[in-house]
Amino acid sequence: MGATVAISTAAVVAAFLFFGSSVGYGGLTAITIFTLLAFVTGALESSPKAGIGGSILFVAHLSAAITTGPLGASVVALLSSLLTQVWLRRESIKVLFNVAQVTLSVVVGSSFYLFAGGQLRSSNFSNQDFLAYAALVFGYFATNSAFVSGAVAISRGERFSEIWRSQIMRAAGYDLVASGLGLLIAWMYTRFGPLSIFAVTLPILALRQAYRDNLDLKKANEELVRHHRELLDYTVKQIEARDPYTSGHSRRVAEYAQILAEEAGLTAKQVEDVATAALLHDVGKVYHEFGSVLQKEGRLSYEEKLLLQSHPVRSAELIATIGSLRGAVESAVKHHHENYDGSGYPEGLRGESIPVGSRIIMIADTLDAMTTDRPYRKALPFDRVLEEFRKYSGKQFDPRLADLAMRSYAIRRCVIASSSPTSGLTSKKPTPPRPSIRVRA
Numbered sequence: 284m285g286a287t288v289a290i291s292t293a294a295v296v297a298a299f300l301f302f303g304s305s306v307g308y309g310g311l312t313a314i315t316i317f318t319l320l321a322f323v324t325g326a327l328e329s330s331p332k333a334g335i336g337g338s339i340l341f342v343a344h345l346s347a348a349i350t351t352g353p354l355g356a357s358v359v360a361l362l363s364s365l366l367t368q369v370w371l372r373r374e375s376i377k378v379l380f381n382v383a384q385v386t387l388s389v390v391v392g393s394s395f396y397l398f399a400g401g402q403l404r405s406s407n408f409s410n411q412d413f414l415a416y417a418a419l420v421f422g423y424f425a426t427n428s429a430f431v432s433g434a435v436a437i438s439r440g441e442r443f444s445e446i447w448r449s450q451i452m453r454a455a456g457y458d459l460v461a462s463g464l465g466l467l468i469a470w471m472y473t474r475f476g477p478l479s480i481f482a483v484t485l486p487i488l489a490l491r492q493a494y495r496d497n498l499d500l501k502k503a504n505e506e507l508v509r510h511h512r513e514l515l516d517y518t519v520k521q522i523e524a525r526d527p528y529t530s531g532h533s534r535r536v537a538e539y540a541q542i543l544a545e546e547a548g549l550t551a552k553q554v555e556d557v558a559t560a561a562l563l564h565d566v567g568k569v570y571h572e573f574g575s576v577l578q579k580e581g582r583l584s585y586e587e588k589l590l591l592q593s594h595p596v597r598s599a600e601l602i603a604t605i606g607s608l609r610g611a612v613e614s615a616v617k618h619h620h621e622n623y624d625g626s627g628y629p630e631g632l633r634g635e636s637i638p639v640g641s642r643i644i645m646i647a648d649t650l651d652a653m654t655t656d657r658p659y660r661k662a663l664p665f666d667r668v669l670e671e672f673r674k675y676s677g678k679q680f681d682p683r684l685a686d687l688a689m690r691s692y693a694i695r696r697c698v699i700a701s702s703s704p705t706s707g708l709t710s711k712k713p714t715p716p717r718p719s720i721r722v723r724a
């Protein structure tokens with residue numbers, strides 16, 4: 284690798300001096316500036332974080348092509364690709380191929396530009412120049428993609444045409460938009476002088492880097508949240524595995540809660556939060572301290588009741604360990620045993636001061652408890668369920684939400700679909716829906 288760096292350094296210096304002397308002082312300045320621009324762009328794209336989005340290294344090459352012409356642009360392409368390939372990416376095998384294909388692409392593109400009547404160093408582009416620039420972009424990408432596709436086709440033994448088509452389709456839109464930047468940079472160079480191009484490109488590169496960092500961070504965060512959610516789902520299954528009678532309880536509660544939240548007119552985000560909270564509402568029961576109380580048959584002592592009543596707070600604490608669930612989901616879980624008349628726990632909240640998600644979970648939770656078989660009783664017929672809701676409306680349940688649940692055809696259908704054939708619920712024919720009322724969030 285040391286020898287490659289030394290040889291390429293010598294080649295860069297020699298090429299710079301040879302071509303630089305032949306294009307004069309103005310050409311030398313342009314070559315230096317555009318090589319520097321391409322190198323800075325390449326350096327930023329070679330950072331370990333630069334894994335997303337396409338390259339914009341070619342923009343500096345396009346600008347060089349319409350400022351210095353084919354000869355100068357080919358020097359810029361040669362120097363910058365040698366510098367980035369060998370010094371930054373430490374690639375020795377592909378160096379020759381990459382340097383050659385980039386340089387040739389630039390020569391073809393800039394020749395197209397001149398052939399199509401484009402002017403060099405223009406600060407006042409005419410329609411002819413724009414057309415010529417389109418020819419340059421076409422020539423550059425056609426050559427570049429043909430070389431890359433050819434190399435891939437040979438190394439993989441696949442059809443060239445298919446790889447070429449997919450190469451072009453993959454980056455076409457992005458490259459076309461970024462190509463416009465090459466025209467702007469060349470115009471800035473001629474109009475305001477060599478250093479002005481950094482005034483426009485450095486902020487763009489910085490923005491691009493910030494965007495990439497942000498995307499990386501977002502991706503990492505989503506991954507973390509997904510892992511946490513999987514862990515919590517697993518925890519829910521663990522709790523339900525302790526007791527066959529509660530198997531699938533959380534999933535059903537989440538389904539009913541989601542329907543009720545939608546029918547109550549909550550926003551899509553609120554509905555999602557309510558469904559998540561409903562799925563995880565009893566997750567705190569996974570703690571060891573609840574094991575004996577949950578499995579105990581018969582009456583609980585006063586202390587045991589107090590302990591059991593701490594499960595909403597313990598669930599909320601566990602949920603709050605996931606950043607994205609803090610806030611709405613956390614408080615909906617914490618208050619899912621609050622009664623509408625203030626007689627619930629943990630804080631004895633009353634009426635609308637109870638989060639709407641908690642009031643919905645209270646109904647969905649009770650609905651599932653009543654419509655599934657328990658060790659001490661069979662599932663209640665739907666008429667009895669409605670009776671209970673009517674009886675405790677305004678006491679345990681938010682009256683408007685309870686009314687909505689009783690009228691909901693979707694909830695009734697969902698209850699019947701998820702109840703066991705022996706529960707007696709399936710024999711009941713659902714009654715046609717009546718107009719539903721809206722509940723304020």
Ligand SMILES: [Fe+2]
Binds near residue numbers: 564565594595619620
């Ligand atoms: Fe609970």
